Amino acid sequence: MDQYLDYIGGPAGALALTGVAAASAFYLASRPTPQKPLVELHCQSSLLPGPEMIRVSKFYKDSKDGKFITSLDKDTRTLYDSFRKGAKESNNGPCLGWRDSPNKPYQWLHYNEALLRAKNFGSGLVALGLSPSPSTFIGIYSQNCPEWILTEQGAYCYSMVIVPLYDTLGPDACAYIIKQAEIHVVICEDDTKCNLLLDKAPRCLRKLITIKETRPATNQRAKNRGVEMLRFEDVEKLGAAKDNPEVPPKVTDLCTVCYTSGTTGNPKGVMLSHENVVAAVCAVILQLGDHRPRSDDIMMSFLPLAHMLERCCENGVYLLGGAVGFFSGDIKRLSEDMKALRPTVMPAVPRLLNRIYDKVMTEISGSFIKRVLFNMAMSAKESEIRRGIIRNNSFWDKLVFRKVQEGMGGRLRLMVVGSAPLAGNVLTFIRCALGALVVEGYGQTECVAPITLTVQGDHVPEHVGPPVACCGVKLVDVPEMEYYAVNGQGEVCVKGTNVFQGYYKEDEKTSETIDSDGWHHTGDVGMWLPNGTLKIIDRKKHIFKLSQGEYIVPEKIETIYIRSQYVQQVFVCGESLKAINIFLLQSCIVAVVVPDVDVIKSWACENRIPGTLSVLCAHPEVKQLIMDDMISWGKEAGLKSFEQVKDIYLHPDPFSVQNGLLTPTLKSKRPQLKAYFKPQIEDMYSKLT
Template identity: 30%
Template structure:
């Protein structure tokens, strides 16, 4: 098997090498499952799959098709699409042609899409559908190097007046060209892979900038072979797992999961429709799933509010079960830390068994009934929410990484996971804490630099390879990392006290079941204040139950809603230091989302954007009048 043939210090130059070995080793094992949308109501059809051999046949045709279009090693090829199995096919095809994938989020507007494709020098683009094709068609004059657009949805691969001849192709047409090219050059794919070097460019991922243009992060071929082998070494995912992949593959987290998938060889069930996650879970019945904190927050809020609506005994039972789960998880983790074995007092174990029958079992069933746990990354997760899931039998292994470090720099282990930390550094990754508390990293996962921006590279990457993460953290004696905040997000009040906003925001999410986002402000001010966005489904359900009329914006503006949220803010303040307490808050007239630019596509808060958008509300809170 692949994982037995290589070590981290003796790894192949690229994931393409590992892909060839995976196909040769387990050709008939299922590689991917994917849905076909069915007419009418009901779940989609998940009976469709590709084995590794079937995947390879498709991948080689795409790779050879790209070669027929003139693509050569390190040429850039863009992918503008939501997560779907064809995204993976395109990426593997680019990889086996020796080229470099440039990722573009499906939500990216035409202007920024054109910037990314132009800055990267992309020569071919895989566009998901007519909407993605329209973006580049609108800006074609700015993209002289873009010679072809390959459309994944065949029905949308339609040329328009003014398109150069052959500029638009369907994925099937590209594959047909590839099949013909392979007949003439049967060894073109394997020979290209054999010639790859580890230092060649494999991926350009553009960070979601909160100000200015995004930066293209250059990640080399052997970065991904290292990532795949490192994840395998820590047994994060097992060979017999069925992993549900919905994360945006334009994000480095998703790309890392594809690398480990090739090394480990497990089943990957793929569907990027976020609105279908809850429907998919009981059908797919995954054993592992990687996610981001917002999903866990939504699930927790949804369960809590359904219990609240039921009222009476059901709500009291749920509230009791939440407390038991948190106590159980904390006690078990502390026991493991001290003795190397999870154990809890008999009385707590009995209460936990009762709560399991009444509450936790139903929660696990909603996730398909087979999940052994989650991996969470991309943003901080409230410890109280994590403790609840862990105590309910759905442990969340928090991890950490940046685009510049190829996503996975540290992660908690299955045995000895420690809520509130991001676990231990991956094998081969060095970590140290600078004098000012910033986390520095060095290792095979660190980027080569920012594309076409040597001055920006020099700001974060030292000549000896140490990368400045921009995060403040602590490293325990036994090697667990904890993030306290982003260096640029820490602020001082005018009284000289430091405030870590994300820590306060995380606590509030565990206290208030109606919140979708909180943004703490107060840099240079006399006190801290907050912008609070409410979860629309949760607050509208509450409004209906409590006869508060109106639209979402009207409900949010109602005095009874404000009184409700004020109670939770006061509860939060009771756990904070005096200088951290939220003296005033404003309820936002809408939820924060990707479409308005408040969140990145991986649902990470764009703090400066939100503060600019709602600057008037902030100033009202500090108006002496």
């Protein structure tokens, strides 16, 4: 990723002086044509009649009657069907791409060969004794690669269900999932992942099918635990020899149980049917209009396939006959992979885009000429975007943004951003620099992924667009937080063909999330903007997501830190839009701490540090003492690295009902605390950057 550092070329001073004139002449000679928005930008969603104030998509004509899209074609309603549809659309074009080493070009598996290998692999699973039915769950623990998709499609050939595992779950959670879902077979990437599973393998795990070679010691270890080790290619050969007849899934059958990492307790298995996923994919395709993926598109796959954002994007590309190339597995080489693959379509997350933005800002900060040219380029491109012009061949693209575009392969035309909030200035920069359509979505695993999506032509950032065509959205009162639907604010609730079937073996938790009328309560608080788009403004249960996608429960962390003898009150805050350091793919949390006045004054006296509590709060030794003790308590309680604060601000005055920072029941008013301490929070993040 270091290749992103040198984004802005070093033009000579003379070129800077003539840049404006040259840009004007070039613009007049190659004046672009604006693209007409697919809906009226001042009214992007429809309001259904009735007291619930439900908003629906304008991209699907039946939405106004309270109906939601299930598919684009009547004969393509499962992920089994959609892959075959793509094979026809592509005329057996390239499907799955990879490269064996950094210096080698991408090689491709074409659709028909992918279909055959997937069928053989699925047949091999049946030959190993697995039942071809939606009650058979197949685990997969691997980075993105062709075998991931072959496993998925192979399972669908026999109506089986995919259950992804991933590293951030941890070994305990992986073991929990395997046991709860009664998974007998896991497709495992390599030796390391095999050993992680074997460490705590439940008795139900009987076979590990490995994509890469494993050590004899690992094979012996598996044998000692009663787990059979098989090679992926051998299962394919077995399946080809047996040639078991396919058992395609029904629309209502489960296709996946996607476990969310959760915030407290064990992960929950989100049950999604073929109809759920196909409906969500088709709704997004419908909303993209002419920008939708095509059979000649190539998508870069680097976001985890264990999460539904990536799964949806890939299945959308497959449905329309496009190709997907997988990154090498090393995020540091992503730029090299993109230059080799030259993708046209790409899903992304804020952490990547933040990093690109930060490196560009660092690069131009050392040169007055570069800053001037950059600002001129941004002004010109923003002006075009406001007029509906999306392009990457302007004078400013060639002069200023060329290296940004080349760093991402040079051919990107569509980017879908999700997973966490994205700062408006970063989104605007990415739109200008790439000259591609960049849309931002909001969603949850429980809704497959997409709930809302911004539309082409809407250049205003910091909202997440109107509902997609597979669901309706309403806001519900949250009186304890003073959010009311009548004011256009409240908890976001979703109903439609993308809403999940429930949590696996968790009926009570399902009923807590999906009400008796079929509305899924997201826990996020949103507000409708005047143009019918949604803006997420809060979290009902005060859970927020860091830029790398990890969930934080501040109350849990506060409960641990309050155990410190030095802490009287603590407010943990997460800023999703800022990273600790532009060279780290993570974000962090900080805290405002009110010290215990008696304990701190006693410690200060013993250590001969004079001053009032206000003076002591500004003393670096006092701050270090309190922060070290908080971190120590956090470690003892098992907090993960991203759950530990990276900085604290000491405040001498307690939070109280009188100063508006506590409720009458003495609970923290989180939005008010965040607003009250905004300068101090921003100062902490600026020092961490």
